[in-house]
Amino acid sequence: MDWKVIYNERIVSAQEAVTHIKSKDYVVIGHGTGEPITLTKAMVDNYAKYEKVMTMHMVDFGEQAYCRQGMEKHFIHNSFFCGKNTRDAINEGRGVFTPAFLSEVPRFFSEGRIKIDVALIQVSPPDQHGYCSYGTSVDYTKAASENAKIVIAEVNKKMPRTLGNCFIHVSKIDYIVETDRPQIMTPNVVIDDDDRIIGEYCASMIEDGSTIQLGIGSMPDAVALFLKNKKDLGIHTELMSEAMIELIETGAVTGKKKTIHNGKIVATCLFGTQRLYDYVNDNPMIEMHPSDYTNDPRVIAQNYKMVSINGCIQIDLMGQSASETIGYRQYSGTGGQNDYMRGIALTRDGKAILCMKSTAKRHTISRIVSILDEGSAVTNLRNDIHYVVTEYGIADLKAKTLPERAKALIEIAHPKFRDELKEVYEQRFFKRYE
Numbered sequence: 001m002d003w004k005v006i007y008n009e010r011i012v013s014a015q016e017a018v019t020h021i022k023s024k025d026y027v028v029i030g031h032g033t034g035e036p037i038t039l040t041k042a043m044v045d046n047y048a049k050y051e052k053v054m055t056m057h058m059v060d061f062g063e064q065a066y067c068r069q070g071m072e073k074h075f076i077h078n079s080f081f082c083g084k085n086t087r088d089a090i091n092e093g094r095g096v097f098t099p100a101f102l103s104e105v106p107r108f109f110s111e112g113r114i115k116i117d118v119a120l121i122q123v124s125p126p127d128q129h130g131y132c133s134y135g136t137s138v139d140y141t142k143a144a145s146e147n148a149k150i151v152i153a154e155v156n157k158k159m160p161r162t163l164g165n166c167f168i169h170v171s172k173i174d175y176i177v178e179t180d181r182p183q184i185m186t187p188n189v190v191i192d193d194d195d196r197i198i199g200e201y202c203a204s205m206i207e208d209g210s211t212i213q214l215g216i217g218s219m220p221d222a223v224a225l226f227l228k229n230k231k232d233l234g235i236h237t238e239l240m241s242e243a244m245i246e247l248i249e250t251g252a253v254t255g256k257k258k259t260i261h262n263g264k265i266v267a268t269c270l271f272g273t274q275r276l277y278d279y280v281n282d283n284p285m286i287e288m289h290p291s292d293y294t295n296d297p298r299v300i301a302q303n304y305k306m307v308s309i310n311g312c313i314q315i316d317l318m319g320q321s322a323s324e325t326i327g328y329r330q331y332s333g334t335g336g337q338n339d340y341m342r343g344i345a346l347t348r349d350g351k352a353i354l355c356m357k358s359t360a361k362r363h364t365i366s367r368i369v370s371i372l373d374e375g376s377a378v379t380n381l382r383n384d385i386h387y388v389v390t391e392y393g394i395a396d397l398k399a400k401t402l403p404e405r406a407k408a409l410i411e412i413a414h415p416k417f418r419d420e421l422k423e424v425y426e427q428r429f430f431k432r433y434e
Helices: 003-009 014-020 037-045 087-091 102-110 141-147 193-204 218-225 243-249 274-280 337-346 402-411 415-429
Strands: 026-029 053-056 075-079 095-097 118-123 131-133 150-156 167-169 175-179 211-214 234-236 239-241 265-267 269-271 286-288 306-311 314-316 351-355 387-390 393-396
Touching: 014 037, 014 150, 014 175, 037 118, 037 150, 037 175, 075 087, 087 095, 102 141, 118 141, 141 167, 193 218, 193 351, 193 387, 211 218, 218 243, 218 306, 239 243, 239 265, 239 274, 243 274, 269 274, 306 337, 337 351, 393 402, 402 415
Parallel strands: 026 053, 026 118, 053 075, 075 095, 118 150, 150 175, 211 234, 211 306, 234 265, 239 269, 265 286, 306 351, 351 387
Antiparallel strands: 131 167, 387 393
């Protein structure tokens, strides 16, 4: 049958589409800026018809109204990565958290470890062959739609058509809701003086011809500011942000030295403004892939001179870090940080960099500590961590003894807290600080 006939037969309103969600269904929602806002709003508006619908969503930029107080009877939220609109629900018992590496989330769906009754996704309009692009969110969204019993798609005229392993044919969609709403946009972050110092330190370790992965936030964006004079950089990352456009346009990123996907930028999701969405639309330089590929340590390890730059919340004197919790409170998630750190450990001349400001809460709390806060999840094992960067310098922890690690970390701690950290050092390692 002609795909256009199939497409037209499956067009419904958002209100009708969400009636196919039933109580106790497991509903996976498209990720990040790919969230189908029209569908999630319609689902919440229909809340009275549901009991204990399990919603799964990672980084959130929408309202996530299904997480609000008063919705407990109708929705339970399950997340691999919580954000500002889902954090309270998880920490107050209206939701649950599932620890996972981003690389393995698609496999949870394909192997049936997590059942999916309904996938709510957002895609671009179909091309001449009937294929819609997942646009800004391929990550786990593609695997979710391929393994769901029912696929409901918001086909948005404003979703960019990205290329790569990121397409779904209209025949695989059960219900289509057409929209023309603006895409979710993530405004550019504010970069302060400390971010700039940290960014410059990180950039100093990146050699010409390196392939880079940058996380989300002000510090990774600050790193990009100091890479504009580099040559022949490549990008293999989970997240492509707007900062990377500057590096392409200045000629710093060419991808010519990449050992896989030569000349291409590889990513699994996009966060930014309309400038980014316009740039990636039908751009053959950009390849979008699921996260079980972009974040597979075995794939990452194939990139020569691979460098990853990510943030953390706290690190102790042994060199283990907490990047996703504040004590017992779940703050975010593992994401792909470990994927890249372990992939880089397998590659030749790779560098895994963790960066953070040395203090929190206006210099009242040191983020380099004698021991992680009680209840903290250890995101990165001490064996895995290589470089740690603050505004006070770079600590290289690989192949260092515990006393050497502690000393290196104290040197990049805020001066206000160094004396008390030195006291801990002397008690723990039975020697005076030198």
